[in-house]
Amino acid sequence: HQVLRVLPQSDEELQTVQELQELEHLQLDFWLAPRGLGLPVDIRVPFPSLQAVKAHLEAAGVSYSIMIQDVQALLDEERREMLRSGRQLPLNTNTFNYEAYHTIDEIYNFMDMLVAENPNLVSKLEIGRSTEDRPLYVLKFSTGGTKRPAVWIDTGIHSREWVTQASGVWFAKKIVEDHANNEGVASILETMDIFLEIVTNPDGFAFTQTTNRMWRKTRSKHPGNLCVGVDPNRNWDAGFGEAGASSSSCSETYHGPYANSEPEVKSIVDFVKSHGNIKAFVSIHSYSQLLLYPYGYTYTAVPDQQELHEVSAKAVAALSSLYGTQYKYGSIITTIYRASGGTIDWTYNQGIKYSFTFELRDTGRYGFLLPAKQIVPTAEETWLALKVIMEHARDNLY
Amino acid sequence: RAMELPPSLFPAARAAAVALGYLRYRRGGPGRGLQLRELRSARRQDIDDVGHKYYLELELEDVLDKDRTVSCTAEVLYHLGSKSSAPDVQLTVQGELRSTEEADKEFYTRIRSLEKELVAENIPDSHGNVPPELEPILLLAWAASGYVIWQNSTENTKFHLAQVKHVKQVKRSDEDLQFDYVVLLHEMVSQEVLPWQVTLLWHPQRGARVSQCHQEPAPG
Numbered sequence: 001h002q003v004l005r006v007l008p009q010s011d012e013e014l015q016t017v018q019e020l021q022e023l024e025h026l027q028l029d030f031w032l033a034p035r036g037l038g039l040p041v042d043i044r045v046p047f048p049s050l051q052a053v054k055a056h057l058e059a060a061g062v063s064y065s066i067m068i069q070d071v072q073a074l075l076d077e078e079r080r081e082m083l084r085s086g087r088q089l090p091l092n093t094n095t096f097n098y099e100a101y102h103t104i105d106e107i108y109n110f111m112d113m114l115v116a117e118n119p120n121l122v123s124k125l126e127i128g129r130s131t132e133d134r135p136l137y138v139l140k141f142s143t144g145g146t147k148r149p150a151v152w153i154d155t156g157i158h159s160r161e162w163v164t165q166a167s168g169v170w171f172a173k174k175i176v177e178d179h180a181n182n183e184g185v186a187s188i189l190e191t192m193d194i195f196l197e198i199v200t201n202p203d204g205f206a207f208t209q210t211t212n213r214m215w216r217k218t219r220s221k222h223p224g225n226l227c228v229g230v231d232p233n234r235n236w237d238a239g240f241g242e243a244g245a246s247s248s249s250c251s252e253t254y255h256g257p258y259a260n261s262e263p264e265v266k267s268i269v270d271f272v273k274s275h276g277n278i279k280a281f282v283s284i285h286s287y288s289q290l291l292l293y294p295y296g297y298t299y300t301a302v303p304d305q306q307e308l309h310e311v312s313a314k315a316v317a318a319l320s321s322l323y324g325t326q327y328k329y330g331s332i333i334t335t336i337y338r339a340s341g342g343t344i345d346w347t348y349n350q351g352i353k354y355s356f357t358f359e360l361r362d363t364g365r366y367g368f369l370l371p372a373k374q375i376v377p378t379a380e381e382t383w384l385a386l387k388v389i390m391e392h393a394r395d396n397l398y
Numbered sequence: 399r400a401m402e403l404p405p406s407l408f409p410a411a412r413a414a415a416v417a418l419g420y421l422r423y424r425r426g427g428p429g430r431g432l433q434l435r436e437l438r439s440a441r442r443q444d445i446d447d448v449g450h451k452y453y454l455e456l457e458l459e460d461v462l463d464k465d466r467t468v469s470c471t472a473e474v475l476y477h478l479g480s481k482s483s484a485p486d487v488q489l490t491v492q493g494e495l496r497s498t499e500e501a502d503k504e505f506y507t508r509i510r511s512l513e514k515e516l517v518a519e520n521i522p523d524s525h526g527n528v529p530p531e532l533e534p535i536l537l538l539a540w541a542a543s544g545y546v547i548w549q550n551s552t553e554n555t556k557f558h559l560a561q562v563k564h565v566k567q568v569k570r571s572d573e574d575l576q577f578d579y580v581v582l583l584h585e586m587v588s589q590e591v592l593p594w595q596v597t598l599l600w601h602p603q604r605g606a607r608v609s610q611c612h613q614e615p616a617p618g
Contacts, residue, residue, distance in 0.1 A: 100525075101524075101525055162524075208524075209524075213524045213561075214560065214561075214582065214584075214591040216589060231589075246588075251588070251590075252588060252589035252590050252591075253588060253589055288586075326436070328405075328406040329406070330406055330407070334407055334408075335406060335407065335408060336408055336586075337408060337586070337587050363434070364415075364433075364558035364559075365433055365461070366522060366526050367558050367559075367560050367584055368560060368584070369522045369523070369524065369525070369526045369560070369561060370526050371522070371525070371526030371527065372525050372526060372527075374526075
């Protein structure tokens, strides 16, 4: 379909255009009907009628211009855009589209809306700024008290793992809903706080949206380095620089020039140390469908290995119960690979006993490019496992 | 002398990925996409002066026929000093795979009758979408990358196809279809995403063959 624009300059021209309206078989759709001399007439012309309409106008010497070359292409593109990103700005967290992937701005806007809607439960903390000076935001869910024992959850530390940030958004809404309905995590919130960092690596996330969908690391450029970026899950001070990370800046597992060189990591380290009362720490990645506990940097088993293994078994069973998704579990080094300088190895050595890492859906069919329609089912099943961990922490405070 | 391996441990999973790559190359096509449902058991045997051999029991499914599963046993032998040669794979599928004769013929006819050579990119796209008419092209990419994965795996690697970056059909004077792919392979241990160029020939009766492949140089 094309959209033609005609500007009738004489009565004869106006009549020629009006004649077109009578020719029903042409199936013309007048977006702007003939109204008078000098006023534009816009006509959507289906492809089969194009030749006839143009001939009719040309024979009468009526000039026209092609306003829209291909209406269908425009519609298709717009539809794709709408479906793809739910780009209609949501008015509140109830109209927000949880079944789509979002931009940083949309997620930050979501956070502000959530806080505005629930000022007595949710607050937003800025714990630092990224290399490219983006704010590092953490949502705090608390029903009161002073520095209550807390649970920490982070998503998106590896920017290409998009289902994790998307799940983080869903978790935030879920916490608020449970509290409002006095079910689920409402009981946990009676005695514990929850901290949730949704976009843990905003520079990387922005880069996956603008330039390279497969970007994993931060976007720091350290002096003397050939390449950009540090693997934020090799930059922690636990076996830093040992086997299981790379010393080459061009590598996806580059550990960085020194531990905590990355502000995205340092900000969490500072937060955890100054808070001093975090009892469970969960860092969320994708993909592989695994639930992992420390260590990654050494074969030595953690002292609490048996308990962590039992909690993992229970969490994985809960996750599976929803959609049958199969997870494996175990220590990082035996289940996935040797990795040094990892998040939960550091948090465990800080005394946070319940330190876990998830690798969410899937097992490789889509990998990082998980279809958006799997976001909510993934978040829902993961939440059941998270609740097991949080409840266990609450019932076994140390 | 072969020791039992808990399937949750990574060495077994890596061998299974090799077996799957081999199977996708040998039996994959535009109408068949095999994936691993479950690794049921694994054993490893260390053979002096030869290498490490894995014995696997796999449960597979066809993404186009998810109500059924197919069992398969596989032996994957990683040679000592494995930088030089591909692992040997032997594989037995229990029972019949669903026939794809109709779908293959339809796809073959459709592509042969295209006026302009097919070109596409980013399959799936950033959001995981695959347009339905490109699904067979993606499944052929599974076959092509299956070959690359089988040929280039070691005990220290685990590859998955991350994305088809680009695909271009090349019309031929013989009866084969030819697709020149650029695929991104994600290697789990190093976490690298590596671009590979692969030329795949396919014919409904003759199946898939890789005529050439090489890793693209990393961007600067």
